Amino acid sequence: MASYKFMFLIPNKMYISDALRSTLGVAVENHYGFGAVLYQKLPPVTEYMKENLEWTKDMEGDVFCVVDTMDEEAKKYNVDEVGLTPITLEELGKQILEADYVVAYGLPYQSRELPSMCADSRTVDTAKTE
Amino acid sequence: MKLLYLYRFKPTEATEKTKKLVDIVSKDNEVKEYRLYEDNPDYDKVVDMIWEADKVISWW
Numbered sequence: 001m002a003s004y005k006f007m008f009l010i011p012n013k014m015y016i017s018d019a020l021r022s023t024l025g026v027a028v029e030n031h032y033g034f035g036a037v038l039y040q041k042l043p044p045v046t047e048y049m050k051e052n053l054e055w056t057k058d059m060e061g062d063v064f065c066v067v068d069t070m071d072e073e074a075k076k077y078n079v080d081e082v083g084l085t086p087i088t089l090e091e092l093g094k095q096i097l098e099a100d101y102v103v104a105y106g107l108p109y110q111s112r113e114l115p116s117m118c119a120d121s122r123t124v125d126t127a128k129t130e
Numbered sequence: 131m132k133l134l135y136l137y138r139f140k141p142t143e144a145t146e147k148t149k150k151l152v153d154i155v156s157k158d159n160e161v162k163e164y165r166l167y168e169d170n171p172d173y174d175k176v177v178d179m180i181w182e183a184d185k186v187i188s189w190w
Contacts, residue, residue, distance in 0.1 A: 011148070011190055038147070069147045089147065093154030096187070097131070104188045 005032040007099035013040040015106025017049060020063060022105065024052045027059035034099070035063040036092055037084060041074035045082050053083065066092055134183035135163045136176070139190060152189055 006026045010019040020035055027033035033056055053063055065084035067075050078084045087095070096102055133156065141149065162183070164176055180186050 089151050090154055093151060093157075096151075096155050097159075097185075099185075102185065102187045104190060 001030065003031050004100035005098060006034065006101045006103060007096055008033070008035040009038065009096075009102065009104045010035055010106065011038045011040075011104070012106040013043065016040065016042055019105040020049060020052050020056070022103075023061060023063060024056045024059070027056055027061045033059065033061035034095065035061075035105075036066055036087065036095070037063065037078060038066045038069045039074075040070065041077050042082050042084075050082075064092065064095070131159045132182065132184045133159050133161045134179050134186045135161060136186065136188045137163065137165045137190075138167060138188060140165075140167050141189075145190060148189060155187070 004026075006023070008019050008023050010016055016037060023033040023035040025033070035056075056063060063084050064087040065075065065078040066089060067079070067086045068089050070078070075086070079086050135152065162179060164171070164179060166176070
């Protein structure tokens with residue numbers, strides 16, 4: 001089976017933990033899982049999340065902190081305390097072009113109902129998500 | 131490389147950094163865009179565009 005490189009782009013703090021789990025998920029399926037946290041300071045890191053990060057790195061993936069999208073406090077926490085790999089927007093651009101699949105993770109649900117041919121045609125309460 | 135960018139939401143000033151990243155990724159590539167947030171998106175056309183593209187990225 002072919003192995004692909006997945007790049008998860010994570011702009012939304014609410015979904016960081018889920019996105020890191022998905023990054024690890026593709027890695028354990030023998031793909032290359034990479035994540036990039038933009039803008040945000042990570043929430044307090046649990047042992048579970050730490051294990052996920054370490055496991056992702058062990059599986060030849062990585063989780064980046066896009067340092068030029070966040071303030072000093074967020075950068076310091078994400079890189080020095082959590083151990084994310086610092087990366088610039090320029091470098092992230094190269095990583096995106098090298099990836100086979102790019103997944104922008106955890107965007108708010110769309111307000112428009114999906115067409116019937118889509119499997120997921122839930123109706124969304126936009127007041128809660130936007 | 132043929133890139134397809136999908137936009138589900140209208141970009142705002144808060145997405146300035148994202149715009150910079152979009153510019154970096156776009157450099158030297160053939161880029162097409164489709165704005166899903168505009169009225170009555172043509173999903174058949176989106177599917178065709180996805181098949182034609184080497185890579186699809188949903189920006190925010």
